[in-house]
Amino acid sequence: MTSKVKEEKNMTSKELLKKQLMSGALYITQLIFPRCCTTTSRQIVRMSATETRYPGISFQSMAIKPPSHPTYDLKGIIKLALSEDAGDRGDVTCMATIPLDMEVEAHFLAKEDGIIAGITLAEMVFHEVDPSLKAEWSQKDGDYVHKGLQFGKVYGRAHSIVVAERVVLNFMQRMSGIATLTKAMADAARPACILETRKTAPGLRLVDKWAVLIGGGQNHRMGLFDMVMIKDNHISAAGSITNAIKSVDQYLDKKNLQMEVEVETRTMEEVNEVLHYASQTKTSLTRIMLDNMVVPLPNGDVDVSMLKEAVQLINGRVDTEASGNVTMDTVHKIGRTGVTFISSGALTHSVKALDISLKIDMELALQVGRRTKRA
Template identity: 35%
Template sequence: MNRGYTSPVTEISEKDFETLVQMALDEDLPAGDITTDTLFAKEETCTAVLLAKEEGILCGTAVIPCLIQKTKADVTWNGILSDGATLSKGTVVGELKGSLVGILKMERILLNFIQYLSGIATNANKVAKQFPNLLILDTRKTLPGYRKLAKYAVYMGGGANHRLNLSEMAMLKDNHIARAGSIQTAVQLVREKNPGKKIELEIDGIFQLNDAILAKPDIILLDNFSDTDTEKAIQILKETAPMIRIECSGGITPEKLNFLSKFDGIGVSMGYLTHTVKFLDISLDIK
């Protein structure tokens, strides 16, 4: 099963987060760290262990070298685990060695990135593991600037990526269809002007299904369908248009996922994966 509608976010590089790291430093250290600069000498050194305090999936370690470089701290990072690793309580992720002042100044920022992205990865992993026959998709409901990182975290957790941005693929909704005049016209216009781009068509009721099938989009999204209409629509699509991918969205609850899991291979998009996230409990313990 392909875990993405376009190109999934399987890796991240410094260009994807260096601006965020710099913004975090400017926000947290506009004029130094009063407490640390007062109490500790610049020459003091230490070892700090990045330690998991609960079970989850690790994500975001690529940010650490960038953070060290931006702070110009005399600190080295020895990573033991990579993104996507399964964490248990007490698992050592890696060690920072060097300037105590440098480590203390970057501690909160480092943890904010790692805890947040690991929380997303853990969220996605729980759902994907429970429903392995569904394509558990993220959405664009992400914090500004964090889109690629959040989608990377979903992928690291075993989830799948919907479109990364509005430029990657077309998604036709009610306003677009109203402007075009009909479902078939909307799909045709987008296809003619954007050859090679995938087209997803959102429909709000089963009464639109026949027109949707005739338009031949790549994906048909059943938005807020009842269980009865969902089952009927999926049956029709699999029998008459097996080449069109099926996606469900709108108020997806655990109960709804239990129901949808009887339909192998369909996509389920969930804003919950990225917008309802608990930081994973990971600490930086200084020895």
């Protein structure tokens, strides 16, 4: 019997499940399913996230699953983050100051109020650094934490914990900052739904959008591949909004694809042009973006009359999305116009990280040191 088999035999079912969950690489694949309830041959593009090494274990076991992506390698992002920190020599300070076999306990501390996010990702980082590290949490992703709350701890080799520390905190602090702002905006936007945009940190698209879900928001398109979004440059190249939508309809029909189609409008004339086309032609259009129809006023307030007029004109024929001049101060007023969605790039492109620390329990470390004659 190998040492690995002996180790797993002595584990509880919960410990084994956790080990299996954290040890497999994330595999995300794109599936194509036939469209339901139709006699046409058009197909719907969908995606699913599965776990390769242990197919019986999926993100269903997590508090909030990450969004799906056909090519994103979450484990690869973790390895990259660790690699850029370690360079070609590793942690020279740890190697100089911390015995390789020394074991300690370190505590996660919230240093300000907010929504915690990134716990699942933190466990993946710990596992990548050292599978023997064990983490315990009093909170889960999406829970509120107050300043001074100790919400988790990790136990194992001190060297491994310190090596993982910065990468874990970088992910958790950014994700928690996004989740905290998203929660505040989502609450203020009701009954409208809050969305992020593609204005995410390069390489962290899935991580940023995962944090939005944890904060109670919804995801806009993941990238250029999963939704048609006709914006100003597409319209300029096509010659008109009508030409652009018509070209999209022809393309989707030719490729036998069905996906959401959104078109950006900036004036009431453009809204009317879109509605006229949709009334005359069978179209795949599902959403109209009402861009910059929230007008800032000198007193700091906003005028939403044009946005409200556009929503009333559309009258539920397709979903509507407000974009532009969306802040914590304006989102409540925008949400009351009847718009379906409100998108905000600020959720991810300029968010303030939540202050979180990870500190080794010095008293416990000293006790261990005395027992091993290291202190």
